Structure formats: C-alpha cells, structure tokens
Amino acid sequence: MEDAKDEEEKNEDDVTFESLGLVEELCSACKRMGYKAPTSIQRETIPLALTGKDIIGLAQTGSGKTAAFALPVLNDLITTKPTPKGTFAVVIAPTRELVFQIHEQFAALGSEIGLRSVAIAGGIDMVSQAVALAKRPHVIVASPGRLVDHLEHTKGFSLRSARYLILDEADRLLNMDFEKEINKVISVLPRDRRSYLFSATMTSKVRKLQRASLADPAKVEVSDKYSTVDTLVQNYIFLPAKHKDCYLAFLLNEFAGNSTIVFCDTQNECQRLALVLRKLGFEAICIHGGMTQPKRLGALHKFKAKERNILIATDVAARGLDIPSVDLVVNYDIPMHGKDYVHRVGRTARAGRAGRAISLVSQYDVELYQKVEQLIGKKLDEYKAESSIVLMLQERISEAQRLAAFEMREFTSSKRGKRMSSMEGEANNADHHRGSKPKPKRRRR
Known part of the structure; x- marks a missing residue:
C-alpha cells in the first residue's frame, strides 16, 4: 500500500506545466510567477480543458483554481489562428476584490502575448469602464451586477464573440442571490461556448446552475469535504467576552512582526478594532464592504506590500484573495457558518507554507465553535x-477603547451632518427650480 502511495507521489512530482500540454509562452509565464509545479486541481483540470470539455471544479480554498481555468483559456487564445478579436472569455466572481485579483493573474500570465484584460466591478466609474470595454479586451473579469449594468446601458457592448464563460466561487455567487444576474449573462452568450464552473461545494443551487450553463461537463474534485491544510496550526483561546480586546492585543504582541489578518463579523466592529489597535501603537488597517472601492483596494495593497502588517477584515476578505505572506489568522468573532471558518483560515498556510490560526472563543461562542x-x-x-x-x-485597552469610541461618534456625526446638508441643498435647489423662495429659518429662542 505504501509503495503504491510513494509511486503516486513520484508520478505527481514528475508532472510539469509542459507535460500538461501548455504552450511554451505560458510555461515560461508560470516560471516567472514562481509556480514550481502544477497543483492538484491544475493537474486534473488543465488536460481535460485542453480537449475542449466543460469543467466542474470542486476544490478547497488556496488550491490554485484561478490558474486552473486561466491557463487553458490563454492556451486556446494563443493557438487559435487567426487570433480572435473581441471578447474571448468572461469570468464572473462574487466580490470586487476577487474580480481585481483574477484580472491581475490573467494580466500577469498573458503579459508575454499582449493579452488585454479588464476588471469590471461596482464602486468604479461606469464611464471609464465603458471606455475600457470599447477597446474590446480579450478577457472580462466582472462582478455579476455591474456586468449586467453594462449589458443593459453601455451602447455597443455585447458578449456575442465570447467563447468561454467561467463562474468562480459559484456557491458564494448563488448564496449572495446573483442567480438572476447570472441567468441574464448566460442568455446573451453564444450557445457553442465552453463553460467552467468552480465551487467549494456542490450545493443544490450549483447543480441547478450547472444544468443551465454546462454541456456534458467533466467533474474534477480534489477535496470531497471542507478541510484545512496540514501545514496550518490551529488553536483556540477560551476567554470572557468583556476581555476580548485585551486578548487580541496580547496575541498581536506575542506575534509582533508577523503578517496578521483579524476577522470579525460586522463593519462597525471592524472599524472600531482598527481604531483601538492604532491607539495601542499597532500598524492596523481595515477592509469591509462599507468602504469605497478605492479605499478597499488601497488597504489591500498596503497589506500586500507589507506597509501595514495587521489587516482587520469582515468576510469580504475571507474567500479567494491570494495574499501569500499571511503568517497568522485570528478569528475575533467565530463565524455563524463553519465553512466560513475554513475560508478565513485558508488565507494563511497557502501553497505549502506554514501558518497559524487562533480563534477567540467567549462564553457566547461555544456552540458555534463546536460546529467548526x-x-x-x-x-x-x-x-x-x-x-x-x-x-x-x-x-491601556480601556483608554484605547474610550478614544476609539469617541472617534467613531465623531465620524458618525460628521457623516450624518454631510448627509443632512446634502438633503437641504437638494431641497433648496428643487425650490429654486420651481420658482419658489426658500422658507426663512426660525430664530432659535
């Protein structure tokens, strides 16, 4: 039995990107990007994709899924003569951050062949996106809502020439209620396209989507359950809820200098924690769905570039993001769904590296933790x-909490004041356009 296992591992070691059938330009791009050998999902997916099969890929987070679908698409683009003009592939992903990350990976892998890729997501000006789409990029990576906006409102834009549809993180796309938008995109794509569907799990919704979008697909499954990698050390600390900030600060001191992501459940808590930690002298930044897209990308860039070593995040950063150098993940809040735990801790111990995850478990979290x-x-x-x-x-924690609470109140009041001023301005403009004089203000007594 052991001999058979050793033989299998030896065979896997012999697999290279060249042996999978990829063209020379892509093999050199993989080497340039530091890909030493294909991962399991890449070994299983790429040969099938190169034969023209539709693919269902089921794999755990951090398994190399993006390259598994990007490389066959680029290989086909290079080998098709004459070189196709217009949109060749459409990739749909659930979050803005994932959209930009996939776009960057396509751009890097296709840099030697003059690939034109564009990222289309909310939070960015639609006019500039429309200009980019008018240049007829080979690859469009998009969030479903914004892609439908352009299909409905951008003159001259269509997906009639697309040969590939790729749905990444399909289970999350459907959990976020994007089914209507995805069906709209599918309805305007050519029938003779190839389709790839990648998901962490095969839910009933994903099966329904599979039937609607894939033709006789090959199924590739490298993990049949939610699991964490062997190189990840996982711990918990049981603590009183009122001292949670104290234990977090203690851990960050213990792992000072390490690249750390702290996950919490709400935008408000995310913002508050970042303020508390900065008051304590930690270089912390936050990322959550309530921030503008430029600010979210800016925070992510600072963390990736190691300008800041602590990122406080909601689950907007839990799936798909590839930040190679994360040493520690702290679950400040235990997630409601166990699978979100797997995605969170999957931000560390990636690509064979070691990592650690520590969960802060209060008296209110025991049941959730047991489910994990x-x-x-x-x-x-x-x-x-x-x-x-x-x-x-x-x-020190109590003082930092007090100062952070004050700043949070100031920030909230400032936002409320700006909103009220904006509403008053709109009302006065409306009165002006109607030809009526604004009502005089009452004098306060």
Whole structure:
C-alpha cells in the first residue's frame, strides 16, 4: 500500500506545466510567477480543458483554481489562428476584490502575448469602464451586477464573440442571490461556448446552475469535504467576552512582526478594532464592504506590500484573495457558518507554507465553535495564555477603547451632518427650480 502511495507521489512530482500540454509562452509565464509545479486541481483540470470539455471544479480554498481555468483559456487564445478579436472569455466572481485579483493573474500570465484584460466591478466609474470595454479586451473579469449594468446601458457592448464563460466561487455567487444576474449573462452568450464552473461545494443551487450553463461537463474534485491544510496550526483561546480586546492585543504582541489578518463579523466592529489597535501603537488597517472601492483596494495593497502588517477584515476578505505572506489568522468573532471558518483560515498556510490560526472563543461562542470542530473533523489545541499576564494590558485597552469610541461618534456625526446638508441643498435647489423662495429659518429662542 505504501509503495503504491510513494509511486503516486513520484508520478505527481514528475508532472510539469509542459507535460500538461501548455504552450511554451505560458510555461515560461508560470516560471516567472514562481509556480514550481502544477497543483492538484491544475493537474486534473488543465488536460481535460485542453480537449475542449466543460469543467466542474470542486476544490478547497488556496488550491490554485484561478490558474486552473486561466491557463487553458490563454492556451486556446494563443493557438487559435487567426487570433480572435473581441471578447474571448468572461469570468464572473462574487466580490470586487476577487474580480481585481483574477484580472491581475490573467494580466500577469498573458503579459508575454499582449493579452488585454479588464476588471469590471461596482464602486468604479461606469464611464471609464465603458471606455475600457470599447477597446474590446480579450478577457472580462466582472462582478455579476455591474456586468449586467453594462449589458443593459453601455451602447455597443455585447458578449456575442465570447467563447468561454467561467463562474468562480459559484456557491458564494448563488448564496449572495446573483442567480438572476447570472441567468441574464448566460442568455446573451453564444450557445457553442465552453463553460467552467468552480465551487467549494456542490450545493443544490450549483447543480441547478450547472444544468443551465454546462454541456456534458467533466467533474474534477480534489477535496470531497471542507478541510484545512496540514501545514496550518490551529488553536483556540477560551476567554470572557468583556476581555476580548485585551486578548487580541496580547496575541498581536506575542506575534509582533508577523503578517496578521483579524476577522470579525460586522463593519462597525471592524472599524472600531482598527481604531483601538492604532491607539495601542499597532500598524492596523481595515477592509469591509462599507468602504469605497478605492479605499478597499488601497488597504489591500498596503497589506500586500507589507506597509501595514495587521489587516482587520469582515468576510469580504475571507474567500479567494491570494495574499501569500499571511503568517497568522485570528478569528475575533467565530463565524455563524463553519465553512466560513475554513475560508478565513485558508488565507494563511497557502501553497505549502506554514501558518497559524487562533480563534477567540467567549462564553457566547461555544456552540458555534463546536460546529467548526465538527465540520473540519478535528479537535483544536488550546493556545496557552496566562490570564494574569493578559489582563495587565487592561488599563491601556480601556483608554484605547474610550478614544476609539469617541472617534467613531465623531465620524458618525460628521457623516450624518454631510448627509443632512446634502438633503437641504437638494431641497433648496428643487425650490429654486420651481420658482419658489426658500422658507426663512426660525430664530432659535
């Protein structure tokens, strides 16, 4: 039995991007990007895709799914003569960050062949996106809502020439209620296209989408359940909820200098934690869905470039984002759904590297935490933190919390004031256009 396993591992070691059938330009691009050998999902997917099959790919986070679908598409683009003009492939992803990341990977892999790729997502001016689409890029990577906006409102834009449709993180696309938008996109694509559907799990909604968009697909499954990689060390700390900030600060001191993502459940908590940590001297930035797209991308860039080493995030950063150098993931809040835990901790220990994940479990989180252990099929070890040492930070924490709360109130009041001023301005403009004089203000007594 062991001999058979050793033989299998040896065969896997012999697999290269060249042996999968990719053209020379793409093999050199893989080497330039530091891809030493194909991952499991790439080994299984690429040969099937090169034969022209539709693909269903099921794989855990951090498995190399993007290259698994990007490389066959680019290989076909290079080998098709004459070179196709206009949109060749459409990729749909659930979040703005994932859209930009996939776009960057396509651009990097296709840099030697003059690939034109464009990212289309909300939060960015539609006019500039329309200009980019008018240049007829080979690859469009888009969020479903904004892609439908352009199909309905951008003159001259269509997907009639597209030969590929790729749905990434399909289970999340459907959980976020994008089914209507996806069906609209499918309805305007050519029938003789090729389709790839990649998902973490095969839910009933994904099966329904598969039947609507794929023809006789080949199924590739490299993980049949939610699991975490062997190089990831996972721990928990059981603590009183009122001292959660204190334990977080203690951990960040313990792992000072490490690249860390702290996950919490709400935008408000995300913003508050970033303020508290900055008051304590930590280089923390935050990212959540309430921020403008330029600010979200700016925060992500600073973290990737190691200008900041602590990122406080909601689940907007939990799936798909490839940040290679994350050393530690802290679950400040235990997620409601166990699978979100897997995606969160998947931000570290990627591509064979080591990493650590620590979950802060309060008296209110025990049931959720037990569901996580049940899902991943293992009992986690406790991270030893002496409470008497941790609580020595409490005085500084309380002061930082007070200052952060004050800034949060100031920020909220400022936003409310701007909103009221904007509404008053609109009302006065409306009165002016109607020819009526604005009502005089009452004098306060």
